[in-house]
Structure formats: C-alpha cells, structure tokens
Amino acid sequence: MNNCYRLILFDLDGTLTDSKVGIMNSLNYALKKSGIVEDNLEKIDSFIGPPLVHAFSASYGLSEEKAVQAVNFYREYFREKGLFENRLYEGVYELLAGLKERGLQIALATSKPTVFAERILEHFSLNRFFDLVVGSNLDNTRCEKAEVIAYVLSCVGTENIKLSQVVMVGDRKHDIIGAKENGIDSIGVTYGYGETKEIEEAGPTYLVNSVSELNNLLRRITCGSPAG
Numbered sequence: 001m002n003n004c005y006r007l008i009l010f011d012l013d014g015t016l017t018d019s020k021v022g023i024m025n026s027l028n029y030a031l032k033k034s035g036i037v038e039d040n041l042e043k044i045d046s047f048i049g050p051p052l053v054h055a056f057s058a059s060y061g062l063s064e065e066k067a068v069q070a071v072n073f074y075r076e077y078f079r080e081k082g083l084f085e086n087r088l089y090e091g092v093y094e095l096l097a098g099l100k101e102r103g104l105q106i107a108l109a110t111s112k113p114t115v116f117a118e119r120i121l122e123h124f125s126l127n128r129f130f131d132l133v134v135g136s137n138l139d140n141t142r143c144e145k146a147e148v149i150a151y152v153l154s155c156v157g158t159e160n161i162k163l164s165q166v167v168m169v170g171d172r173k174h175d176i177i178g179a180k181e182n183g184i185d186s187i188g189v190t191y192g193y194g195e196t197k198e199i200e201e202a203g204p205t206y207l208v209n210s211v212s213e214l215n216n217l218l219r220r221i222t223c224g225s226p227a228g
Contacts, residue, residue: 004223005185007161008099009152011145011170012110012117012135013048014192016092017124022078022085023048030073036060048193050174051111051136051143068140075113083116088124089191091211096129098215103224105156107132109148109168109178132156145170145178153182167205167221169214176202189214 013019027047031038047055052074056067099106106129110117114135121127134152136143142151149168168179171192176199179186188204190196191211199207206221208214 004165005104005167005218005221006165006224007105007107007156007167008218008222009107009109009149009166009168009179009184011168011172011175011192012108012112012120014171014194015089015169015175015189016096016126017086017088017120019086019120020048020193022082025085026074026078026082029077030056030070033073033076034060034062034066034070048172050172051140053140053143071140078116083119084123086120086123088126089211091215093124093126095211095215095218096126099218099222099224100129102222104222105131105161107152107156108134109145109152110135111143111145111148111174112136113138145174146181149178149182149184153184171199173198173202176204179204187214187217 010016013023052071053067056062056070057064062070096106108117108121108130112135114133115138117135118127118133121130121133132152132155134148136148142148163183166184167187168175168184169187169189170176171189172194176186176188185205187206187208188199188202190199190207190209206217208217
C-alpha cells in the first residue's frame with residue numbers, strides 16, 4: 001500500500017453528495033415517459049452509480065435506441081430540477097478544503113455527464129477545490145468509470161505524477177474496479193449507495209464508513225505542501 005498519495009480522485013453521487021432524491025425523481029419521470037411502471041424502489045436504487053444506458057437496458061430489456069431515449073427523458077427532468085434535489089454529506093466541504101490547503105491535487109471522476117457535474121459543484125461552491133472535473137459525454141460515450149479514470153490520468157500525465165501516488169474514492173464497485181483497471185489504489189466508502197458487501201467484494205485498498213473516517217484516513221496517507 002502506498003502511504004503518500006498526491007492526487008485524489010472522487011466519485012460524486014454517494015461519495016460527495018446525497019443525490020438520491022433528484023436521481024429517483026428523474027428516473028421515475030423517464031420510466032413513465034417510456035411507458036414503464038416501477039414500484040420496486042430497490043430496483044431503482046440499482047441505477048445509482050452505473051452508466052444509465054446500461055442500467056435501462058439491463059433492468060428493462062430496452063433496445064439501445066430505447067435506452068438512449070430513456071436517458072434523454074431522464075435528463076429532461078434532471079437538468080431542470082433533479083440536479084438541485086441534492087445535498088452535501090456532512091463534512092465534505094471541510095474535507096475538500098483541508099486537502100486543497102495541503103496542496104494536494106483533487107479531481108472529480110464521475111459517470112455523470114461533465115456538464116451536470118460542473119453545475120453541481122458550482123451549486124455547492126465546491127468547484128474551487130477541483131483541479132479537474134471529468135465525467136461522461138452527453139452522447140453517452142466515456143460513461144464507464146474505468147474510461148473516466150483513464151481520461152483523468154491522461155490529462156494529468158504520468159510524467160507529472162506516478163500511478164502509485166493516485167487514489168480513487170467511491171461508493172460503488174465500479175469505482176473500485178475502474179481504479180484497478182487503471183493500476184491505481186482505491187478507497188471504498190460505505191455511507192453511499194453501494195452495499196458494504198458489494199464494495200468489499202470489489203477489493204478496495206481501504207474501506208471507510210463515514211466522511212469523518214475518510215478525512216482521517218486521507219490525512220494519514222497523503223502528502224502535500226501548503227497551497228501557495
């Protein structure tokens with residue numbers, strides 16, 4: 001295990017923000033417009049995290065064309081209302097501020113479209129803490145977490161930072177698996193939307209149960225210098 005990380009990658013939903021209300025409302029809107037009635041909230045919960053096109057296809061057997069249409073319905077609601085039906089987890093602002101004060105690099109790595117992620121960070125006044133914000137594209141490309149992480153790393157450049165100095169923080173198995181596929185360590189958080197068993201089976205380098213625990217861990221395993 002590395003004990004001196006310099007670049008921290010954060011997932012968004014379920015890691016920095018509790019966006020469940022907005023996501024659920026957007027999903028229900030999309031399902032209704034697609035002619036689908038779903039009363040099983042646990043099934044809807046499974047949509048939080050994975051790329052939406054895959055989730056619609058896997059859960060309802062939609063063709064690729066119909067799944068893309070469902071995602072477009074989802075975004076109709078999300079861009080106007082769902083985006084703001086959201087809240088920060090307690091302690092997140094202080095966590096990010098502390099990392100930035102220590103001169104660490106911080107990047108957002110989310111499957112949510114970059115344009116939405118940027119608006120959410122701005123809404124919560126978190127954008128000042130991030131050196132880089134990377135999400136999926138609106139044409140549904142670069143939606144796999146491994147692809148998002150790879151793009152972050154390509155932007156930073158291996159000549160500037162070693163893979164052993166990078167760690168990914170997320171609440172779903174996709175974050176942990178995506179980190180492994182890119183040769184970096186990971187921190188699984190259990191306070192988000194992924195079940196503890198799911199995260200443990202994915203095999204994160206570290207596991208924490210609260211934002212407070214995450215903050216304490218990052219203080220121990222990162223190294224930086226005061227921001228100038």
